[in-house]
Every structure is written in structure tokens, then in C-alpha cells.
Amino acid sequence: MNGYSVEQVRTLEQRAMSALPDGVLMQRAAAGLTAILAAELVRRRGGVYGARVLIMVGPGNNGGDALYAGARLARRGASVTALRCVGTPHAAGLAALQAAGGVVTELADPGRPASTSWTVDLAVDGIFGIGGRPGLPDPVAELAVSLQASGVPVVAVDLPSGVECDTGAVPAASFHAVRTVTFGAMKICHLVEPARSRCGELDLVDIGLDLSGGQPTLTAAEESMLASSWPFPDERSNKYTRGVVGIDTGSDAYPGAGILSTHGAVYAGAGMVRFLGPAAAAQVIRAELPNVVFAPGRVQARLFGSGWGERPDGARVIAEALESELPSVVDADGLRYLPPRLPPSWLLTPHAGELARLLDGDRAEVEADPIGAVRAGADLTGATVLLKGATQLVARPGTSEVQVAIPGPAWTGQAGSGDVLAGVCATLLAAGKRADAAAVLGASLQAVTAASVPGPLPPHELARHFARVLGALESRAPDRCGRKDLWTH
Ligand SMILES: NC(=O)C1=CN([C@@H]2O[C@H](COP(=O)(O)OP(=O)(O)OC[C@H]3O[C@@H](n4cnc5c(N)ncnc54)[C@H](O)[C@@H]3O)[C@@H](O)[C@H]2O)[C@@H](O)CC1
Numbered sequence: 001m002n003g004y005s006v007e008q009v010r011t012l013e014q015r016a017m018s019a020l021p022d023g024v025l026m027q028r029a030a031a032g033l034t035a036i037l038a039a040e041l042v043r044r045r046g047g048v049y050g051a052r053v054l055i056m057v058g059p060g061n062n063g064g065d066a067l068y069a070g071a072r073l074a075r076r077g078a079s080v081t082a083l084r085c086v087g088t089p090h091a092a093g094l095a096a097l098q099a100a101g102g103v104v105t106e107l108a109d110p111g112r113p114a115s116t117s118w119t120v121d122l123a124v125d126g127i128f129g130i131g132g133r134p135g136l137p138d139p140v141a142e143l144a145v146s147l148q149a150s151g152v153p154v155v156a157v158d159l160p161s162g163v164e165c166d167t168g169a170v171p172a173a174s175f176h177a178v179r180t181v182t183f184g185a186m187k188i189c190h191l192v193e194p195a196r197s198r199c200g201e202l203d204l205v206d207i208g209l210d211l212s213g214g215q216p217t218l219t220a221a222e223e224s225m226l227a228s229s230w231p232f233p234d235e236r237s238n239k240y241t242r243g244v245v246g247i248d249t250g251s252d253a254y255p256g257a258g259i260l261s262t263h264g265a266v267y268a269g270a271g272m273v274r275f276l277g278p279a280a281a282a283q284v285i286r287a288e289l290p291n292v293v294f295a296p297g298r299v300q301a302r303l304f305g306s307g308w309g310e311r312p313d314g315a316r317v318i319a320e321a322l323e324s325e326l327p328s329v330v331d332a333d334g335l336r337y338l339p340p341r342l343p344p345s346w347l348l349t350p351h352a353g354e355l356a357r358l359l360d361g362d363r364a365e366v367e368a369d370p371i372g373a374v375r376a377g378a379d380l381t382g383a384t385v386l387l388k389g390a391t392q393l394v395a396r397p398g399t400s401e402v403q404v405a406i407p408g409p410a411w412t413g414q415a416g417s418g419d420v421l422a423g424v425c426a427t428l429l430a431a432g433k434r435a436d437a438a439a440v441l442g443a444s445l446q447a448v449t450a451a452s453v454p455g456p457l458p459p460h461e462l463a464r465h466f467a468r469v470l471g472a473l474e475s476r477a478p479d480r481c482g483r484k485d486l487w488t489h
């Protein structure tokens with residue numbers, strides 16, 4: 001699954017339109033939209049005939065899609081009302097709806113009571129599509145609130161009006177859809193929070209765009225990728241082929257971070273873990289994870305930074321690790337002690353506030369454009385960057401490619417999740433995975449595991465469920481000969 005920017009979608013649509021008679025793409029979109037709206041009406045009330053459908057329209061082609069779909073539903077016996085919300089609606093779409101028996105009304109109609117109690121079966125948001133600017137004019141924002149208060153299900157055409165298509169930000173009012181029906185290609189707002197949650201279920205209607213050859217803005221991980229790319233051990237594996245992780249995390253003030261990151265590394269299947277952090281954490285780890293070793297020695301990847309707090313020798317520790325040329329994960333407080341330049345084999349795992357500090361900006365800027373920010377972080381440091389949060393994004397330096405991990409339930413946003421995740425990523429680096437693969441696979445494993453348990457669970461307990469999820473994934477993975485690693489060196 002990939003996410004495309006508005007500019008990319010416009011280019012793809014232009015290319016398709018130049019080979020087709022006028023209006024064909026919109027009719028394909030409307031036909032796909034109608035089928036999904038009809039299925040929704042069947043699910044909710046048993047059929048289309050007699051259903052009351054509100055088509056909310058704006059001034060662009062998004063409204064055109066919605067009006068043509070409304071006309072098709074009206075021809076199947078639905079009672080369809082078009083509500084003109086902003087500007088002048090798509091003329092041919094409006095004419096088609098009226099010809100099919102639909103009626104037209106105005107949001108700004110002075111005869112309309114100020115607070116309408118909506119008694120429709122379904123509302124269709126055809127106000128703004130990819131031409132939309134974020135936010136809604138006040139009367140439309142009030143309409144969105146009153147529909148939600150009346151419990152009317154909203155199906156969004158292409159995207160819920162009000163969200164920012166290219167960033168996933170929702171800086172002001174937007175619709176909350178139960179489904180979003182998009183056309184040709186997924187857009188960024190379908191994959192990045194908080195817009196993603198405003199979309200509800202997603203349907204992608206094929207309108208014949210040719211996606212081959214172009215690089216999408218976002219590449220989204222899926223469970224099949226986890227299964228085919230996870231470094232499952234085989235009959236030739238030993239602790240060194242599986243990877244030895246050296247962990248220097250936690251501090252006397254924050255021993256928990258050391259304990260949590262070690263749980264992440266162990267339960268993600270490290271060949272061996274050497275814990276080189278403070279004694280307070282080591283004592284607990286020794287009791288809970290007797291397979292962990294506490295002496296320095298050979299490692300294949302390192303993890304630094306989680307729970308360090310103030311660490312006077314932090315910069316020296318990281319600089320020395322850099323000389324060893326082993327891949328490393330730097331998390332949390334370790335991000336304050338980075339040298340000016342790192343290699344792409346190093347993985348940084350900031351949350352939005354930490355990335356903002358790295359970029360010398362503020363958190364709101366990162367949240368307003370997380371894709372731009374994660375790319376900027378990778379380009380500035382030279383390292384691979386995993387931006388943690390409700391949507392977990394991964395950027396490789398020197399490329400425009402941004403990957404998005406499988407999303408997890410909201411409760412995984414809790415203290416300690418990032419520490420466990422850093423441990424998982426370090427295990428994957430030690431197993432030889434490229435840094436971006438380690439980040440995407442690690443974040444996705446944590447999310448898929450969280451979705452498989454009745455949460456919330458504390459992060460170290462969640463880590464104990466990794467084995468079950470990995471077992472299930474392995475049984476679905478292609479056999480070893482047919483397995484294709486999607487991230488190659
Ligand atoms: N171009 C194509 O080939 C296809 C386009 N399709 C549909 O067309 C949509 C894009 O159509 P358009 O480019 O006409 O764009 P929109 O339908 O998104 O509408 C843009 C219009 O809304 C106004 N507007 C945007 N945000 C506003 C705001 N916050 N407040 C007030 N006014 C605002 C703009 O000034 C502009 O006039 C897609 O999302 C999709 O639904 C589909 O029919 C498939 C084919």
C-alpha cells in the first residue's frame with residue numbers, strides 16, 4: 001500500500017485523462033462510490049430502495065463524484081437530497097441528480113432551522129477532495145458537528161473534508177467519516193494520523209490510474225511484508241547469526257528504560273543480549289531475564305540513550321561506538337549527544353519533541369508536517385530516522401522515500417513503549433537488517449502485537465507476546481526459498 005501526494009495524483013490523473021474521453025474518470029469514480037454507498041445502505045438498513053441520503057457538495061469535482069453517485073442511488077429508489085454547502089456545484093452532476101428525481105437545497109437557506117436534527121440514513125461528504133484546503137467554512141464546520149451529534153454516518157468522497165491531504169494534519173474542523181472511498185491511489189492523509197482516524201474504513205476504487213514507474217511519497221508496511229522480511233532463525237542459526245546486541249540504556253535515575261529496552265531486544269529474538277547499563281537496572285534484568293549477559297564482549301549492534309537523563313560521557317560513548325563501525329540505535333536522551341554526522345546504518349528513534357530539538361524547531365512544526373520533518377532529520381544527521389508517534393515514519397538519508405509502519409492501537413502511546421521498540425530495532429540491526437527495515441519491522445511488530453491482545457498492557461508485558469505473533473507470522477511466511485526480503489542492501 002502506497003501513499004501519493006496531491007501533485008503526484010494530479011499527474012497520474014492527467015496522464016489517464018489524456019487517453020480517455022472527457023468525464024470517464026469521474027464516471028468510474030461515481031460508479032465505484034455508488035457500489036460502496038449501496039453496500040453501506042444494505043448493511044445498515046437492508047437496502048437502497050427508500051433510503052434517505054444526503055449528498056453534501058462543494059464547488060469542485062469531489063462534489064461531481066458525489067452528485068453522480070447520488071443520481072445513481074436515486075435511480076435505484078433512494079430519496080436523495082443534495083445540500084449545497086460551498087460555492088457552485090458541478091453543473092452536470094447536479095443536472096444528473098435532478099433528472100433522477102433528487103432534490104437540491106442550500107446549507108445557507110434562511111428557511112432552514114439553525115439546528116437541524118438530521119434524520120437521514122447516510123450523509124455523503126463531497127465538499128472538498130484533493131483540491132481542499134485544511135479547515136471548513138464555519139457553517140460547514142457546524143454541519144459536521146450537528147451530523148455527528150445526530151449519529152448520522154458520513155461516507156467521505158476521496159477524503160474527509162477539512163483534513164490536509166499532503167500531511168495528514170487536521171489543523172481545524174473536519175468531517176469524521178465511517179468510511180472513505182478514494183480513487184486510483186491512496187493519499188497521504190489516508191495513512192498518517194490524525195487524518196487517518198477521520199477516514200474510518202478505507203476503500204480504494206480502481207479508476208485505471210497507472211501507478212507503475214512512479215515513486216510514491218509513502219510506502220506503507222503490511223503484515224505480509226513483516227512475514228516475508230522478518231529474520232526468522234533457521235536450522236543454520238546460532239546466537240551470532242541471529243545477532244548479539246549490546247545495550248547501554250537506563251541510569252540510576254531511570255533504570256526502567258534499561259529494563260524495558262532489554263525486554264524488547266530479548267523478546268524480539270536476539271541471539272544474545274549484553275546489558276552494559278547501570279547496576280540498578282542490571283539487578284532486575286538478572287532476575288527476570290537470566291539469559292542476558294552483563295560482561296562486555298563481541299556485539300553486532302548497539303543501543304544507546306533510552307533513560308540516560310544527563311550523561312556527561314554521552315558524547316564520548318557514542319563517538320567511540322561510531323569508530324567501531326557497527327550499526328547502532330540511538331534513542332531518547334542519547335539524541336542530545338550525537339556527533340555532527342552519522343552513517344545511514346545508524347538508526348535514530350526520536351518522538352516529535354525530540355525530532356524538533358534535533359531540527360532546532362518546535363514540536364508543532366514536526367506535527368504539522370511529519371513527513372517533511374522525518375526526511376529533514378535523516379538529511380541533517382546522515383542517519384536513518386524513525387519518528388515515533390501515532391503514525392511511525394521512517395526516512396533514509398539521501399532518498400525521498402518515507403516508509404510508514406503498520407499502525408497500532410492508541411493505547412500503545414505510553415511511557416516505555418519507545419524503550420521496548422528501541423530494543424526490538426537493535427535486535428533487528430544485529431540480525432543484519434538494514435536500518436530502515438529494522439525500524440519499520442520493529443514498529444510494525446509492536447503494533448500488530450498490541451492489536452492482538454486485549455490492551456492496554458504495560459510495554460514489557462506486551463513484549464512477551466511477540467513470540468506468539470512471530471510464530472503466527474512465520475507460519476504464514478513464504479517458505480525460505482521463496483521468501484523475498486523487501487529491503488536489500
Ligand atoms: N481529476 C480527476 O481526474 C478526477 C477527480 N476526481 C475527484 O475530484 C476531486 C478533486 O477535484 P477538484 O480539483 O475540483 O477539487 P475539490 O473538489 O477538492 O474542490 C476544490 C475547490 O474547493 C475550494 N476550496 C478548497 N478548500 C476550501 C476551503 N477550506 N474553504 C472554501 N473553499 C475551499 C477551492 O477553492 C476549489 O474551488 C478529487 O478529490 C476526486 O474526488 C474523481 O472524479 C476522479 C477523477
Ligand SMILES: [K+]
Nearest residue numbers: 125128157159
Ligand atoms: K470529501
